[in-house]
Amino acid sequence: MAEPYVVRYVGGPLDGRxxxxxxxxxxxxxxxxxxxxxxxxxxxxxxxLSYAVEYGCEYRLRSED
Structure with missing residues (x-):
């Protein structure tokens, strides 16, 4: 069975999703x-999109600077 592709969210209201x-x-x-x-x-x-790794990718909250 293949590992699932994981998308993680960091920061803001989706943090931890x-x-x-x-x-x-x-x-x-x-x-x-x-x-x-x-x-x-x-x-x-x-x-x-912050980076893509073997298991999936990660989205980081954009800084509003």
């Missing part, structure tokens, strides 16, 4: 956008 995919995506997205909708204003966070 881990998604398991059956296989690696052909072309991983360089940026993931997370939009949080609630009773107040829309909050948008951007996660950038």
């Amino acid at each position: 881990v998604d398991s995919l059956p296989s690696p995506p052909e072309d991983p997205k360089s940026t993931i956008t997370h939009v949080h909708l609630h009773g107040g204003p829309k909050i948008v966070h951007h996660y950038d």
Whole structure:
């Protein structure tokens, strides 16, 4: 049985989230956008592909500097 492809998120509201995919995506997205909708204003966070390793990849919260 093959190991799953793991996508990890670091920072922001998705911190600690881990998604398991059956296989690696052909072309991983360089940026993931997370939009949080609630009773107040829309909050948008951007996660950038940090590195890809044998088990998968990691997205880190973009610094808003």
